[in-house]
Amino acid sequence: MTHSAPTGAATEPVDDAQRSVDAVVVGAGFAGLYLLHRLRQFGFTVRVFEAGSDVGGTWYWNRYPGARCDIESMQYSYQFSEELQQEWTWTERFASQPELLAYIQHVADRFDLRSGITFDTMVEGARFDDSSHRWTITTSSGETVSARFFILGSGVLSTTNTPAFTDRDLFTGASYHTGRWPHHEVEFAGQRVGVIGTGSSAIQSIPLLAEQAEHLFVFQRTPNYVVPAMNRPLDPEEVRAIKADYPAFRAKAKERPSAFLFPFNPGSALEVSPEERFERFEAQWQIGGLPFLGAFGDLLLDREANRLVTEYWKGKIRAIVDDPDVAERLIPKGDIFGGKRLCAGTDYYETYNRENVTLVDLSEDGIERFTPTGLVAGGETFELDAVVFATGFDAMTGSVVAMDIAGPDGSTIRERWSTGPATYLGLAVHGFPNFFNTQGPGGPGVFATMVTGIEHQTDWIVDCLSWMRAKGYTRLEATSEAQSDWVRTVAAAAEPSLRSKCDSWYTGANIPGKHRVFMPYIGGFPAYVSQCSSVAENDYEGFVFEALPAGEARAGGDAPD
Numbered sequence: 001m002t003h004s005a006p007t008g009a010a011t012e013p014v015d016d017a018q019r020s021v022d023a024v025v026v027g028a029g030f031a032g033l034y035l036l037h038r039l040r041q042f043g044f045t046v047r048v049f050e051a052g053s054d055v056g057g058t059w060y061w062n063r064y065p066g067a068r069c070d071i072e073s074m075q076y077s078y079q080f081s082e083e084l085q086q087e088w089t090w091t092e093r094f095a096s097q098p099e100l101l102a103y104i105q106h107v108a109d110r111f112d113l114r115s116g117i118t119f120d121t122m123v124e125g126a127r128f129d130d131s132s133h134r135w136t137i138t139t140s141s142g143e144t145v146s147a148r149f150f151i152l153g154s155g156v157l158s159t160t161n162t163p164a165f166t167d168r169d170l171f172t173g174a175s176y177h178t179g180r181w182p183h184h185e186v187e188f189a190g191q192r193v194g195v196i197g198t199g200s201s202a203i204q205s206i207p208l209l210a211e212q213a214e215h216l217f218v219f220q221r222t223p224n225y226v227v228p229a230m231n232r233p234l235d236p237e238e239v240r241a242i243k244a245d246y247p248a249f250r251a252k253a254k255e256r257p258s259a260f261l262f263p264f265n266p267g268s269a270l271e272v273s274p275e276e277r278f279e280r281f282e283a284q285w286q287i288g289g290l291p292f293l294g295a296f297g298d299l300l301l302d303r304e305a306n307r308l309v310t311e312y313w314k315g316k317i318r319a320i321v322d323d324p325d326v327a328e329r330l331i332p333k334g335d336i337f338g339g340k341r342l343c344a345g346t347d348y349y350e351t352y353n354r355e356n357v358t359l360v361d362l363s364e365d366g367i368e369r370f371t372p373t374g375l376v377a378g379g380e381t382f383e384l385d386a387v388v389f390a391t392g393f394d395a396m397t398g399s400v401v402a403m404d405i406a407g408p409d410g411s412t413i414r415e416r417w418s419t420g421p422a423t424y425l426g427l428a429v430h431g432f433p434n435f436f437n438t439q440g441p442g443g444p445g446v447f448a449t450m451v452t453g454i455e456h457q458t459d460w461i462v463d464c465l466s467w468m469r470a471k472g473y474t475r476l477e478a479t480s481e482a483q484s485d486w487v488r489t490v491a492a493a494a495e496p497s498l499r500s501k502c503d504s505w506y507t508g509a510n511i512p513g514k515h516r517v518f519m520p521y522i523g524g525f526p527a528y529v530s531q532c533s534s535v536a537e538n539d540y541e542g543f544v545f546e547a548l549p550a551g552e553a554r555a556g557g558d559a560p561d
């Protein structure tokens, strides 16, 4: 395994050529790195801006105890390079954050990507100029860069959400957000620690925090459904078998709606005997993690099927948690099983059997206020040395609307999306020419393995840019009609799913005041790929193209033909 220096790289002084490039990319996580690599491969000049001090994106920021991926390592990784697939060896079924970060650092070094990245720098604004068909991009360091194309790889879950709790600033103890965890060891031994939230981040960190803390208080507003991850070291035989024909393995995965392979039974939970159903749930439970939802094909489509899986799951939890009152408080009331992202944990429910762990129910009154030494909830005062905010993210749109991205008429994406995000193919936004977003609303996002989805969208974008270059076009824009049609397609795909009926970050319900709409496209990865391919094959149907006179286009720093 190759490990590189902990910080990105000394950023070289910027010369004139770097002030005018073909593309500016935001973010140096999985998306930004592959965008940089692919654009360079096709002869485009690129600058990447990254807020962090190193590559990694999600896996750079989310360093909380227990952070790991819930998609299998052999599938949650790049496939664009067979050499890379062969030389890297994952050690666990589900990679931990340090291993994922080491992998991303290895990719950055192996493909010489650091030289294209400016670290510790946020893109603050971008404005499109219709006379030059170029974006002017401004950064937190005061730099201004001109680019023909402006492309985001800024992350689905990267803008953290810290609720505006009353008197939060009065608290004098240590406080952390799981999504902005310090880069040094955090010591909790001998401390009274409070964790706020019981989503995936909390579920992974709670068992480890409980091992360290003198006492752990878990402040739970809504219980979540958690299944055991069943993480384990990877068997070298299993790895060898996949590597023997990795491309075929990947191709099979891409035929699945989620773009990852797991045992899936398309049958109905309602059409089998109770015994058969139980055996099926049990078998899938033993596999561990998200595949549990693959026990039957209608668990997320039919309320009765969903009730049946919930009943099975409740039996498991009641058997694990010693105190029946605590067990009941850990069981969601009336929520759809899998409506929010299913959480995969290790010893999560077992942790509530520890003497030093207290579950605090916030469902009635929430957190009343913070004090200098803790917080008040349900009329009770909790004295705390440290608070961990595991309160999630302003998902999918947060990192986009954080920037002032203005189209030719001066209106911003933030304004346009205040009534809900609208995109064409999840990739482009009407009114914002030469702009692309990856893994944003209207795209599959987390509903298809992230890295696979990133590679597909990146390849599509770079093919489109190459096609434009060959045709001499300097401007593209999604039409309003194509965008409206796609928004309808996204809504129609979501409609049959019980997920679209739940409060979750998928619908924006986790952020007070955020417009409620089911944001990702859940029609499945193959359908999405087919739609994107058909648009490309039909000369990028749904986009309009323009060309500046040749001399003017060249003056802007276009890539060579």
Ligand code: N01
Residues within 6 Å of the ligand: 068, 069, 070, 071, 157, 163, 178, 196, 197, 198, 199, 200, 201, 202, 204, 219, 220, 221, 222, 341, 344, 362, 366, 367, 390, 391, 392, 393, 446, 505, 510
């Ligand atoms: O965030 P979340 P997360 N008062 O939004 C609570 C991915 N991920 O960081 O449900 C009190 O799920 C909130 O309560 P409620 C994965 O896609 C993946 O945990 O709104 N509590 C909830 O319990 C995941 O879905 C991995 O009532 C408040 C919690 O904070 C996504 O990231 C690991 C509150 C937020 O949960 C987000 O997960 C980690 C308030 N005012 C994350 N506001 C893996 O790959 C919010 N909460 C395994």
